[in-house]
Amino acid sequence: MSTFITYDQPHVSADVPAEEPANVGAEQSSRARGLRRSRSGCYTCRVRRKKCDEGRPSCAACSKLCLKCDYVKPSWWMSMEQRRLQKERIKDRIRQTKMIEREGSMREYMHHMRETFAQRTQATVQYGGLTTPVSASDVSPTYDEIGLPPSQNFFLGPGAVQCGIDQTQAQHNARIMHEFNRPLSSFQSTILVEDRDRPLLTHFLDHVLQLIFPILELHQRRPARASEILRSLQTNRSYLHCCLSVSAIHIKTTMNLSAEQIDSDIMRHRYEAVSQLSQALRNCSDQHEQILDATLAMIFFHCSVGAPDDYLPDIPWNAHFQAVSNLINKLNFVPQPFSMSLISWIDIFGATMLGKSPQFAHTYRNRHINGTSSGLQELMGCDDHVMYLISEIACLDSLKASGRIGEAKLRHHISALSMQLEHTASADATLEWPCTSPGGTVEPQKLTASMSALFCIAARIYLRSLAPNFSCNQPSIISLVGAAAEILRYIPAGIRGFDRAIVWPLLITGAHSIPSSPFRSILAERASALSDLGDFGSFGRMYRLLQELWRLNDDLISPQLPSSATSLTFPERLPEPSQGTPGRSLRKQQVHWRDVMQRRGWGYLLM
Numbered sequence: 001m002s003t004f005i006t007y008d009q010p011h012v013s014a015d016v017p018a019e020e021p022a023n024v025g026a027e028q029s030s031r032a033r034g035l036r037r038s039r040s041g042c043y044t045c046r047v048r049r050k051k052c053d054e055g056r057p058s059c060a061a062c063s064k065l066c067l068k069c070d071y072v073k074p075s076w077w078m079s080m081e082q083r084r085l086q087k088e089r090i091k092d093r094i095r096q097t098k099m100i101e102r103e104g105s106m107r108e109y110m111h112h113m114r115e116t117f118a119q120r121t122q123a124t125v126q127y128g129g130l131t132t133p134v135s136a137s138d139v140s141p142t143y144d145e146i147g148l149p150p151s152q153n154f155f156l157g158p159g160a161v162q163c164g165i166d167q168t169q170a171q172h173n174a175r176i177m178h179e180f181n182r183p184l185s186s187f188q189s190t191i192l193v194e195d196r197d198r199p200l201l202t203h204f205l206d207h208v209l210q211l212i213f214p215i216l217e218l219h220q221r222r223p224a225r226a227s228e229i230l231r232s233l234q235t236n237r238s239y240l241h242c243c244l245s246v247s248a249i250h251i252k253t254t255m256n257l258s259a260e261q262i263d264s265d266i267m268r269h270r271y272e273a274v275s276q277l278s279q280a281l282r283n284c285s286d287q288h289e290q291i292l293d294a295t296l297a298m299i300f301f302h303c304s305v306g307a308p309d310d311y312l313p314d315i316p317w318n319a320h321f322q323a324v325s326n327l328i329n330k331l332n333f334v335p336q337p338f339s340m341s342l343i344s345w346i347d348i349f350g351a352t353m354l355g356k357s358p359q360f361a362h363t364y365r366n367r368h369i370n371g372t373s374s375g376l377q378e379l380m381g382c383d384d385h386v387m388y389l390i391s392e393i394a395c396l397d398s399l400k401a402s403g404r405i406g407e408a409k410l411r412h413h414i415s416a417l418s419m420q421l422e423h424t425a426s427a428d429a430t431l432e433w434p435c436t437s438p439g440g441t442v443e444p445q446k447l448t449a450s451m452s453a454l455f456c457i458a459a460r461i462y463l464r465s466l467a468p469n470f471s472c473n474q475p476s477i478i479s480l481v482g483a484a485a486e487i488l489r490y491i492p493a494g495i496r497g498f499d500r501a502i503v504w505p506l507l508i509t510g511a512h513s514i515p516s517s518p519f520r521s522i523l524a525e526r527a528s529a530l531s532d533l534g535d536f537g538s539f540g541r542m543y544r545l546l547q548e549l550w551r552l553n554d555d556l557i558s559p560q561l562p563s564s565a566t567s568l569t570f571p572e573r574l575p576e577p578s579q580g581t582p583g584r585s586l587r588k589q590q591v592h593w594r595d596v597m598q599r600r601g602w603g604y605l606l607m
Contacts, residue, residue: 341379503606
């Protein structure tokens with residue numbers, strides 16, 4: 001008999017214990033000496049020479065001004081010149097924040113989102129035991145539909161899930177395809193924008209769009225997507241302003257413009273996009289498709305071009321995605337096929353970022369059992385069934401994080417899912433170089449086979465990391481990391497390569513690599529080959545996260561008891577020293593990559 005585990009969305013507390021306020025007498029003494037800056041608060045208040053209440057996770061001053069609150073010593077603290085530049089950047093941010101407050105708060109969108117959609121009904125999903133043999137078609141369909149609203153199964157039938165567009169657009173697509181040797185910006189004459197924003201629109205069409213869906217273009221879907229995007233730019237004002245804001249972000253990132261030159265454009269269009277979306281939510285009549293398109297663009301486009309240290313105020317991606325989920329669940333809205341594939345992509349990898357179950361995990365489970373495609377491989381390069389299994393692992397991760405599964409059952413499900421992943425990996429074990437010649441045409445089937453193999457290896461590492469007493473030094477993990485490094489030989493690198501399409505497996509593999517692993521040097525070489533493209537978007541954020549994680553984890557043995565400086569970094573993760581053993585070497589518990597993101601305030605969506 002199969003063992004059932006009931007799970008729903010876990011609640012993982014992100015609260016950080018507040019520290020005691022600074023000594024009042026010390027503050028008075030400091031004031032008497034004429035010093036105005038905080039000497040023990042966050043580094044942002046220190047560089048501003050302001051008092052800090054040392055609130056956690058963000059002090060009152062930083063929270064009020066929408067500034068990033070750093071309690072861990074940031075890189076810009078290393079020299080006086082870097083501090084001066086950071087202080088100027090902070091002044092620019094404060095000025096932009098004040099501008100936004102004058103024009104209206106971005107929280108209006110969140111307010112209307114909550115008013116329009118009540119909190120979605122918590123769905124109870126049954127997690128059935130995975131049986132052997134482990135072929136997807138042989139898995140017993142023991143998953144229950146109890147407690148799931150009908151809208152949870154938001155996909156259409158098997159034949160409907162294609163990354164395409166309506167038949168009504170066929171004639172327009174043919175014209176686009178016929179004239180596709182022309183720049184996309186040559187089709188912008190019907191898009192209404194102010195003259196001052198025309199360069200932003202041109203830049204978006206000619207330079208940003210080509211970065212967004214590299215795998216989709218290989219499948220000759222670019223003309224169809226271009227047609228849809230042009231149509232959305234013409235008819236969807238929120239979508240248009242989102243694209244203009246993203247264009248300004250890309251210009252700022254790649255051309256090293258000063259904040260004064262470009263931040264006002266970024267925030268003006270970001271605010272206008274949210275305002276238009278809020279208006280559509282208030283009306284909420286027949287604009288569901290436009291609301292969905294704009295919201296998905298705000299999530300996906302920004303994570304494709306955003307800088308690792310983007311400091312401008314914005315709504316978190318997961319708040320936008322909650323609106324997407326509400327739109328589907330509460331209004332029984334069925335998105336277009338392409339939107340459904342994009343939602344699945346964001347949902348599955350977004351769940352791994354948060355340590356929660358995907359919103360539509362039950363749908364993916366049913367589609368895995370039935371052998372149904374969701375258009376994911378054509379969209380982002382990974383086999384649909386590997387993605388479905390990553391969804392299952394995210395569910396297991398959520399159960400473990402919330403303490404709702406025992407060790408024995410955890411091991412059982414890890415074993416069962418591991419067998420499924422091994423079966424999926426062995427289905428097509430032969431990998432080939434996808435280019436017909438040096439610099440020649442890329443064959444999509446060969447490329448996606450290699451990418452799927454890499455995602456599968458990363459999924460196996462992710463799964464094994466959930467096991468009790470896991471360590472990156474285990475031979476099986478070292479072997480899997482080495483296998484991932486070997487697979488990278490079959491995926492083209494560089495500016496015209498596809499490293500930006502494999503961010504998630506690079507993150508998972510790199511996070512569980514040891515310092516001597518060849519994977520790290522290979523990743524460094526590929527990051528260098530990307531040049532400026534490796535400095536922003538999901539790849540740039542992923543690599544920055546890995547570098548910070550490696551800095552914290554690589555020196556696991558401390559020759560002495562931790563110093564006061566060390567105790568400021570993840571204090572709860574340092575073991576208590578045993579009495580009578582001063583100077584004894586201590587082993588720190590390995591820091592998880594999600595903990596690094598949380599403590600650094602990095603709300604990244606890495607996909």
